[in-house]
Amino acid sequence: xxxxxxLHASVAGKEILRGLNLEVKPxxxxxxxxxxxxxKSTLANVIAxxxxxxxxxxxxxxxxxxxxxxxxxxxxxxxxxxxxxYPVEIPGVNNVYMLKAALNGIRKYRGESELxxxxxxxxVKQKTRLVELKESLLNxxxxxxxxxxxxxxNEIFQMAVLEPKLAVLDETDSGLDIDAxxxxxxxxxxxRDGERSFVVVTHYQRLLDxxxxxxxxxxxxGRIVKSGPKELALELEQRGYxxxxxxxx
Amino acid sequence: MSTRNEDVTRLVxxxxxxxxxxxxxxxxxxxxxxxxxxxxxxxxxxxxxxLLDARLAAFAQFQRMSEPDWAxxxxxPIDLQSISYYAAPKRKEDGPKSLDEVDPKLLETYEKLGxxxxxxxxxxxxxxxxxxxxxxxxxxxxxxxxxxxxxxxSFSEAVREHPELVRKYLGSVVPAGDNYFAALNxxxxxxxxxxYIPKNTRCPMELSTYFRINAMNTGQFERTxxxxxxxxxxxxxxxxxxxxxxxxxxxxxxxxxxxxxxxxIKYSTVQNWYPGDEQGRGGIxxxxxxxxxxxxxxxxxxxxxxxxxxAITWKYPSCILRGENSVGEFYSVxxxxxxxxxxxxxxxxxxxxxxxxTIVSKGISARQAQNAYRGLVRILPxxxxxxxxxxxxxxxxxxxxxxxxxxxxxVRNPSAKVEHEASTSRIxxxxxxxxxxxxxxxxxxxxxxxxxxxxxxxxxxxxxxAVEANKLLAVSLEGAVG
Numbered sequence: 011x012x013x014x015x016x017l018h019a020s021v022a023g024k025e026i027l028r029g030l031n032l033e034v035k036p037x038x039x040x041x042x043x044x045x046x047x048x049x050k051s052t053l054a055n056v057i058a059x060x061x062x063x064x065x066x067x068x069x070x071x072x073x074x075x076x077x078x079x080x081x082x083x084x085x086x087x088x089x090x091x092x093x094x095x096y097p098v099e100i101p102g103v104n105n106v107y108m109l110k111a112a113l114n115g116i117r118k119y120r121g122e123s124e125l126x127x128x129x130x131x132x133x134v135k136q137k138t139r140l141v142e143l144k145e146s147l148l149n150x151x152x153x154x155x156x157x158x159x160x161x162x163x164n165e166i167f168q169m170a171v172l173e174p175k176l177a178v179l180d181e182t183d184s185g186l187d188i189d190a191x192x193x194x195x196x197x198x199x200x201x202r203d204g205e206r207s208f209v210v211v212t213h214y215q216r217l218l219d220x221x222x223x224x225x226x227x228x229x230x231x232g233r234i235v236k237s238g239p240k241e242l243a244l245e246l247e248q249r250g251y252x253x254x255x256x257x258x259x
Numbered sequence: 260m261s262t263r264n265e266d267v268t269r270l271v272x273x274x275x276x277x278x279x280x281x282x283x284x285x286x287x288x289x290x291x292x293x294x295x296x297x298x299x300x301x302x303x304x305x306x307x308x309x310l311l312d313a314r315l316a317a318f319a320q321f322q323r324m325s326e327p328d329w330a331x332x333x334x335x336p337i338d339l340q341s342i343s344y345y346a347a348p349k350r351k352e353d354g355p356k357s358l359d360e361v362d363p364k365l366l367e368t369y370e371k372l373g374x375x376x377x378x379x380x381x382x383x384x385x386x387x388x389x390x391x392x393x394x395x396x397x398x399x400x401x402x403x404x405x406x407x408x409x410x411x412x413s414f415s416e417a418v419r420e421h422p423e424l425v426r427k428y429l430g431s432v433v434p435a436g437d438n439y440f441a442a443l444n445x446x447x448x449x450x451x452x453x454x455y456i457p458k459n460t461r462c463p464m465e466l467s468t469y470f471r472i473n474a475m476n477t478g479q480f481e482r483t484x485x486x487x488x489x490x491x492x493x494x495x496x497x498x499x500x501x502x503x504x505x506x507x508x509x510x511x512x513x514x515x516x517x518x519x520x521x522x523x524i525k526y527s528t529v530q531n532w533y534p535g536d537e538q539g540r541g542g543i544x545x546x547x548x549x550x551x552x553x554x555x556x557x558x559x560x561x562x563x564x565x566x567x568x569x570a571i572t573w574k575y576p577s578c579i580l581r582g583e584n585s586v587g588e589f590y591s592v593x594x595x596x597x598x599x600x601x602x603x604x605x606x607x608x609x610x611x612x613x614x615x616x617t618i619v620s621k622g623i624s625a626r627q628a629q630n631a632y633r634g635l636v637r638i639l640p641x642x643x644x645x646x647x648x649x650x651x652x653x654x655x656x657x658x659x660x661x662x663x664x665x666x667x668x669x670v671r672n673p674s675a676k677v678e679h680e681a682s683t684s685r686i687x688x689x690x691x692x693x694x695x696x697x698x699x700x701x702x703x704x705x706x707x708x709x710x711x712x713x714x715x716x717x718x719x720x721x722x723x724x725a726v727e728a729n730k731l732l733a734v735s736l737e738g739a740v741g
Contacts, residue, residue, distance in 0.1 A: 083698050086698035098692075102715070103711035115699045115703070
């Protein structure tokens with residue numbers, strides 16, 4: 011599904027990713043862990059297509075298509091979703107209105123007809139239950155005045171409505187208390203259906219107690235230096251990153 | 260996160276859909292400004308002597324005044340002698356008696372602009388007065404309004420049919436000597452709309468005037484006077500367009516509103532005069548004086564404006580809060596793109612006790628445009644318990660445009676409460692990326708953010724026009740981010 015080969019990417023002239031390789035198959039959950047500054051968020055942003063990241067070498071293939079040539083909205087149309095580490099506030103823009111425009115934008119990209127208001131609202135109702143999102147947040151401006159936990163739940167809620175093929179979660183656990191973490195993880199787990207894939211970027215093993223990964227990767231110095239089964243995360247939690255990074259060097 | 264401003268400022272050609280010209284036979288005064296021209300305008304309209312005298316007195320005052328230079332605007336001096344002060348589509352001596360007699364070319368022009376004048380095709384519940392260059396060409400739904408006792412007609416007709424009302428209120432809010440452009444208007448104004456709502460009457464439909472400048476080298480100097488008698492209510496909308504031309508055209512209008520005791524006037528403007536091209540050639544110079552007078556207790560005047568057009572906008576719709584408990588409101592969206600300049604805002608003058616005013620101003624600048632908010636809140640000694648709330652926000656698209664805020668506050672009563680909030684923000688790459696990553700195409704994402712920014716103002720517009728304003732903003736910003 012997702013195939014990243016020898017990816018090199020720079021931000022403001024500084025090379026962050028240095029020959030990264032990653033292979034994600036349908037239905038798999040991959041955790042990306044690693045020390046600060048190793049390039050985890052850069053990887054998430056390059057996949058989603060944020061401006062300001064210059065890819066100097068390598069390729070990203072998504073379902074057979076070269077992803078790097080596409081605009082962010084086209085990538086969304088192809089089925090990619092990024093849950094933001096810091097969800098953005100958009101004053102005056104109604105949360106549900108935005109989501110309807112997003113869903114219809116994606117449907118249009120795929121040559122499907124727009125969803126009518128009734129069907130859309132039914133879909134929204136159903137998905138709010140998934141992450142226990144207060145209905146009062148639906149008609150508030152996007153993320154404005156939301157608590158940290160509400161913002162992250164809103165991300166997962168949007169993901170649930172947009173039903174991506176690949177979801178990239180960029181430190182979705184940061185700033186969440188344990189209850190919010192469980193709710194968010196529960197939402198993600200319900201979206202696991204054997205087809206949808208996840209790339210979960212995280213600092214801490216804690217999240218992986220709830221979202222159990224198929225593979226754990228350690229990202230260091232812009233490369234994946236070690237990959238292993240879910241137990242690797244526990245080992246990292248106990249021993250830190252130094253031994254892996256040292257091994258790789 | 261590095262942002263790339265060159266991306267934000269890359270622009271494509273914007274589309275001005277109202278930029279066409281109607282080829283129609285003109286009755287036109289030669290260019291020039293002098294007493295003979297003023298006499299000619301007055302004679303064309305068969306005006307009574309008192310009005311000609313008022314025009315000449317205004318002209319005498321005008322000649323002693325000089326053009327104001329305090330605004331944050333830059334433009335070459337306007338040569339008032341090169342402008343023609345009267346242009347009218349040729350027509351039968353007495354003017355059309357009904358819509359059937361209106362030149363089909365004119366009807367076609369308004370159809371093209373989306374303002375059909377045939378009553379059966381009209382937006383339900385909106386009466387329109389259409390002003391083409393210097394004259395009013397049609398007023399719809401007059402019969403229905405007359406049943407309610409509402410007078411809605413062209414200014415010229417009001418002078419003929421209701422001289423006592425015109426004489427009583429004309430210049431009572433904006434006197435001829437008020438300012439340079441108001442004095443010019445008082446001397447040469449040609450037509451405009453007149454509204455009178457009788458006591459305790461709620462006007463049965465929205466009233467609307469549609470201004471169109473068509474002729475070349477012509478100024479438009481219309482005069483609007485709205486009088487809401489005690490306990491009455493009216494909502495009025497004004498729209499404006501002009502053809503695309505390389506030279507600048509002058510528009511210097513005066514709008515006077517009078518709200519007597521318990522009366523309520525809501526005045527909304529969607530201004531889309533030709534803004535000039537991407538290089539800053541052409542466009543309307545829009546120098547307008549708008550003022551409302553809350554003359555009685557509990558009167559309310561609310562201005563809502565969406566300004567997307569004109570090369571230059573100089574305009575400060577104001578409220579004189581004379582009556583006790585009277586209320587003034589000003590909600591404004593001013594968008595400037597390319598080389599457009601706007602210096603706009605409001606004045607709230609609190610005279611009566613417990614008077615309240617609200618100001619919400621949203622300025623948007625893209626490319627090299629300059630946008631200034633200029634506001635005055637004046638609380639006079641007698642305005643016990645007066646309150647004002649001002650919110651003034653600017654949104655920048657790109658890094659070559661400018662937003663400027665000039666708030667003036669004068670408080671001479673210690674019991675008054677005045678609040679002022681201001682913010683300036685740039686449309687952020689983060690917001691854009693967030694929306695795009697959700698599948699929303701870039702232009703839609705920009706429009707969504709800008710419309711969100713303007714929401715507090717759009718919600719004050721009558722429903723049909725709020726939708727129009729949304730679309731207009733989208734067109735005006737087309738390609739502003741790319």
